[in-house]
Amino acid sequence: MLDITSGLPWAATGQTLCQAPRRGHAPSIRSATETDLDAITAIYAEQLQAGLGSWEATVPDRAVMAERFAAVRGAGLPWLVATDQADNILGFTHARPFRALSAYRGTVEDCIHVARTARGRGVGSCLLEALIQLCAARGYRQMIAVIGDARNTTSIALHERSGFKICGVLPGAGEKSGEPVDVVLMQRTLPHTMGGRA
Ligand SMILES: CC(C)(COP(=O)(O)OP(=O)(O)OC[C@H]1O[C@@H](n2cnc3c(N)ncnc32)[C@H](O)[C@@H]1OP(=O)(O)O)[C@@H](O)C(=O)NCCC(=O)NCCS
Numbered sequence: 709m710l711d712i713t714s715g716l717p718w719a720a721t722g723q724t725l726c727q728a729p730r731r732g733h734a735p736s737i738r739s740a741t742e743t744d745l746d747a748i749t750a751i752y753a754e755q756l757q758a759g760l761g762s763w764e765a766t767v768p769d770r771a772v773m774a775e776r777f778a779a780v781r782g783a784g785l786p787w788l789v790a791t792d793q794a795d796n797i798l799g800f801t802h803a804r805p806f807r808a809l810s811a812y813r814g815t816v817e818d819c820i821h822v823a824r825t826a827r828g829r830g831v832g833s834c835l836l837e838a839l840i841q842l843c844a845a846r847g848y849r850q851m852i853a854v855i856g857d858a859r860n861t862t863s864i865a866l867h868e869r870s871g872f873k874i875c876g877v878l879p880g881a882g883e884k885s886g887e888p889v890d891v892v893l894m895q896r897t898l899p900h901t902m903g904g905r906a
Contacts, residue, residue, distance in 0.1 A: 733792065733793055734830070734834065735790035735791060735792060735798050735799075735826075735830075735831050735834055735835075736790065736791045736792075736793075736795075737788055737789070737790055737791075737834055737835060737838045738788065738789060738791065739786065739787065739788060739789075740777065740787045740788060740789045740800060740802075742774065742777070744789050744797055744800070745770050745773055745774055745777060746770060747789075747796075747797035748773055748777075748789070748797065748800050749768070749769065749770045749773045751797065751799060751800065751821050751822070751823045752767075752768065752773065752800075752821055753767045753768075754823065754824055755821055755824070763856045763882060763884070777802075779804075780802050780803070780804055783804070783805060784846065785802065785803040785804060785805075785816065785843070785846075786802060786803055786838075786839060786842040786843065786846075787800065787801075787802035788800065788801050788802065788835055788838055788839060788842070790822070790826075790831045790834055790835050797823070798822060798823055798826040798831045799820070799821055799822030799823055799826060799831045799832060799835055800820070800821060800835070801818060801819060801820040801821075801835040801836060801838075801839045802818070802819050802839070803816040803817065803818055803819075803839060803842075803843050803848075803851070804816065804817055804819065805817070806850075806852050814847070814848055814849040814850060815848065815849065815850040815851070815852060816843050816848050816850075816851055816852070817851070817852045817853070817854060818836065818839055818851055818852075818853055820832055820835055820836055820839075820863075820866070822835070827862075832866045833866065833869055833870065836866065836867070836870045837870060839851075840870060840871075840896065840898060840899070841899075843898055844898040844899045844900070844901045845901050847901075848898055849897065849898055850895060850896070850897060850898060851872075851895070851896045851898055852893065852894070852895050853867045853872055853892075853893070853894040853895070853896075854891060854892075854893060855867070855891065855892035855893075855894060856882055856889075856891060857882065857884065857889050857890070857891075858877065858889065858890035858891070858892050859889070860892075864892060864894070867894045867896075868894075870896065871896045872894040872895060872896040873894060873895060873896070874892060874893070874894050875893050875894065875895045876892075876893040877890055877891070877892055877893070878890065878891040878892075878893065
């Protein structure tokens with residue numbers, strides 16, 4: 709499969725975007741492959757069972773995650789993983805169309821999850837920066853984060869750190885465990901590059 713990270717300066721040199729990790733080694737960022745799906749499914753399931761990062765009531769299995777992976781890659785969008793020196797998966801991120809209507813074709817939504825044991829040391833920031841660069845290089849103009857729970861202050865801080873600004877709060881628009889929860893919308897204009905959408 710074509711590695712869509714190729715062509716970017718940092719990818720060509722094998723460098724990561726994380727030049728100054730807060731603790732330990734900087735993670736490597738690369739395109740995800742189907743062989744990563746077990747680890748990706750496990751990381752996603754981990755935070756669904758005890759976290760604020762998703763709306764899903766049931767934990768998707770590997771087959772469902774494989775369908776999502778194929779849809780993202782089929783749309784020409786990036787799905788990235790962060791790995792340690794032994795190529796263990798520390799986290800993942802991907803973009804997806806914000807909405808299907810053609811008027812939104814320049815806008816993507818991000819999704820990002822880091823393994824519990826790898827949080828708080830810059831992995832999420834590295835992943836998000838790489839996703840921003842790749843989407844910009846493919847000609848997308850805007851990235852939206854839909855923070856599915858206003859209490860997810862870590863995700864809000866992560867996105868603020870990467871240049872997102874809160875552009876709206878939808879009071880009670882979501883529901884978790886039978887209780888209404890607020891949804892935070894964040895947005896970032898992507899840097900203009902010479903790239904264009906395939
Ligand atoms: C949100 C998430 C992806 C962040 O990943 P991470 O690797 O821990 O993030 P980083 O270490 O790069 O930290 C980024 C910023 O988040 C904030 N942050 C990180 N850990 C934090 C914590 N425990 N408490 C408060 N803020 C925190 C900091 O502002 C940090 O930037 P700084 O260290 O320069 O101040 C991760 O916590 C996660 O996977 N959470 C569960 C899933 C989820 O909520 N996904 C987002 C759905 S919208």
